[in-house]
Amino acid sequence: MLTGHRCTLRHHSATHLPPVLPGTSRWVKLWRYIRTLMLVDQSHPETKNYLKSYAQICNENKRQVTGCPYVIHPFSRFRKRWDLVVFVALTMHLLILVFDFTFLIFKSVDSYKTAIVFDLFLCGILVVEIGLKFITGFVVEGTNEIVLEPNRIALNYLKCCKMIYDLVAALPFILALDYFDRSFYTYDTNGYLLFMIFLYAVNIFRFYDIFRYFQILPRSFRVSEKKMLIMKVVMNTFYVLHWSACLRYILPQLAIVVEPNPEDIFSLGNSLFKTDNFSVGHFLVDVYWRHYRNEDVINYPVSEQRTIINPPTFKQYLSFYYYFRPVDQRKYDHSFVIMKLDTLRKDSSILDNYLASMMATIKLSLHTGRDDCAGLHLVNNMLTTFILIGGWIWFTYIMLIMIRTIISAEISQTRFEEFINEIKAFVFNTRLSDLLKWKMLRHFTVRFRKSYFNEHAIMEMMSDNLRRNIRLEICQNLLKNVELFHDLPLALMEDIVDYLQYEIYLENDVIIEAGTRGEALYMIASGSAAVYSRGGTELGHLIDGAHFGEISLLRKDQRRTATIIALEDCEVYKLSHDHFQNLIQPHSPLLLKMHKLAEEKTTNEQKNRDKLSEEEVYDNFLQ
Known part of the structure; x- marks a missing residue:
């Protein structure tokens, strides 16, 4: 903080930790270094907002060393770096989790073993973060009090079920992938369907947590609040679209197995559970079972006869579908079946399927069309309606954010920038030296801290x-x-x-x-x-x-x-x-x-x- 000054006086350490004396063991030195990582870091982007001077930082370190030596300061060097680690782990975990449960069941079993191990590693990082939150200080909103007492930290984390909310995000749900894979290929998709809806419900709003960890990075590079707001909107939009796109891909597939004859729901017929009816859902599952599971009857046993078509080509599958599916009933799932069979014919990659689902989700969110390709069954109608309403709410929110950013957001910062422009114009017209120009700009930066205010006018109104x-x-x-x-x-x-x-x-x-x-x-x-x-x-x-x-x-x-x-x-x-x-x-x-x-x-x-x-x-x- 005291840049440019070479002090000739003896002074106490800013950390208030015992000095390293000659002959000190490596373990003691290591422990001292770890403790310095837990103290206030002057380069932390939030330090200047709460601790204005070097003396305040020293006093804060003294308070921590003497009273709470094993607590991690929220503005410490360790916390700054660890937040970035948690940001990467949490983001990848939440994005990969829904992606794996959506697409990997349509690939070979060996393809998701590595994904399971990697996600378990990410879950381990999140579990460590839960433990660290019990020994990490926090700032009280409104009063800006920095709390370092362990009992207050624990109570704050336990109240409002914050720990339970974080624990749900850290649970290794990926271990259930093999169970739901077997359920899908044995026609038992009810639990799978409910599980995917549960995942969506508990994780869709976690973009708040992701950005809270991420914002330390742009603030370290002194990115303006306006740019951070734009980054927040972009990141949150991608996160919501990612989850919605994955659900749009997998839910209709699961629902069509649960509802073998979706037309009966609308006609109120009584043949929904007749075994002699042709089930489109079971037909597609059998096609996938043959294509991705190599007709494995040991790991995927079923009580009924599977549909096996030879040769397993697109034309033969389509002919079988046309033969057993009446013309008046094809309107409910014809597009969906054609799309799925065509995906097998092209041997589309996971990325191709994901991008196609993403584009369809964006189309629905922007209200540019209705998605009937997944059939007219109840779950697809509900999903389409949800995406339409959610898209309308989300993009309305984006528009409001943009208007707020342009018109009213950061008014004081904008006024400060305008004031600085006036200073630069004054310097230019008076032909002052660069040194005086720098001093003037620095003076007003310190005075207003990049947020202009009229102190005289404020005080006069009181x-x-x-x-x-x-x-x-x-x-x-x-x-x-x-x-x-x-x-x-x-x-x-x-x-x-x-x-x-x-x-x-x-x-x-x-x-x-x-x-x-x-x-x-x-x-x-x-x-x-x-x-x-x-x-x-x-x-x-x-x-x-x-x-x-x-x-x-x-x-x-x-x-x-x-x-x-x-x-x-x-x-x-x-x-x-x-x-x-x-x-x-x-x-x-x-x-x-x-x-x-x-x-x-x-x-x-x-x-x-x-x-x-x-x-x-x-x-x-x-x-």
């Missing part, structure tokens, strides 16, 4: 009481550190806050210089600064909450005894001598007490100038 309370809450921790203000009444403190001036000093900016006259008190809200003597010796560092120049509030002619240079972008509040004197004049007893305190500190510095300890240097260097 009541005086609310405005004072806000300013006092912003600066009260800074004012408490100033010794001169310890006994001041609250009303006077509120008056002082009204006169504080907010200033920004960029890295390497000189805040004050030795030998100049002191005219103000400075309080560092965030950032770090280095203290140098007149001879250029580095004396120490000032961090968040530090102040200097309090004696200047009482003595305007006091000379500065040190130089202060910003080590990073610093946010500073300044109180001038004139403003303070105007406020304190009516309180003569307080003013007299302050002068007495200042005299004692000044006299003490003059008597012991050459004997000051490091702590006293910090207390007296700018009086």
Whole structure:
């Protein structure tokens, strides 16, 4: 964080972990390295949003090391890398799971053994993630509190069945593939059908979890929120289409076996379960059984006679279908049978079948047609209706997102970009140097943090009481550190806050210089600064909450005894001598007490100038 500064002082480790001493064993070094991975990482994209300065990061690490040493910080280096691993594992698991249950039963048994092993590996990663969530801190929405206490972490994860929801995603459902494969080829597809609907119901909305893990990657590369929103829509759309396309392919095939004569559902006939009727579903299953399972009667036994047609060609299959299926009943499944038999004739690959189903799903989602190729049976009608309604809802959502992105999303960021463009136009017309241009742009970036706001207009819309309370809450921790203000009444403190001036000093900016006259008190809200003597010796560092120049509030002619240079972008509040004197004049007893305190500190510095300890240097260097 302190880039460009080469510190010459001894300083404590930012991790607050014990140092590595000579002779330390490799296991101790390894354990120390693991613990550093669990602490706050400055490069984590969320760190700056919650911990603004180096000092806050150090304090957070100290809190974790001393109080919760075995907890993983949500902004740690390990969590950043592990989230990417979980993103890949969760995405591949959810995409492969439905894909395998949809297409692999139409391939040889050997083709899905590798898929089972790979998916089990992915499930193992997800199970590890469930365990890690019990020892990973979290941020409380609304308050931005970072929770590291193990008991609160566990309670937060267990409430609302979060763990059960994650556990369902990590279950190795792929192990049931062989069971449902046997069920399909023995005409028992009821359980298979219900299982696929169950998978869809519990996993279709998991795109929220996928993107939550993914967003760490674009934020690490400082991708804008607008681009992240576009990526979110694209990823979520593909995820939903993928699941819908797989279900559109497999559900009609399973349903046609469950409903051998779909026309009876509409005609309310009583021949649905007659064994002498020709079953299109069983006919197709027998064709697949011969083509993909090599007429294996041992592993796929059935109680009825299978349909075996010789020679097993497209023409013979079609002739058999036309012979046993009456003309007036073909309208229910003719297109579906032709499509499936043609797939066998072409020996279409899994990719070809998947892409064809995807295109049909997109067509339905865009309301450009109705899908009758899978027959008119009940399940297909329900599936088609669901895709139509779901497609309408989803693409309406996409349109709303696009409108929101264009018109109202990121208004403050857009206004900031417009403001920056004005700065660039100003620099161009005034022909300022590149260095000044960079400083101006950096100054306003630090001031607004890429989100423009009109502070004056916001504060003007508030009541005086609310405005004072806000300013006092912003600066009260800074004012408490100033010794001169310890006994001041609250009303006077509120008056002082009204006169504080907010200033920004960029890295390497000189805040004050030795030998100049002191005219103000400075309080560092965030950032770090280095203290140098007149001879250029580095004396120490000032961090968040530090102040200097309090004696200047009482003595305007006091000379500065040190130089202060910003080590990073610093946010500073300044109180001038004139403003303070105007406020304190009516309180003569307080003013007299302050002068007495200042005299004692000044006299003490003059008597012991050459004997000051490091702590006293910090207390007296700018009086």
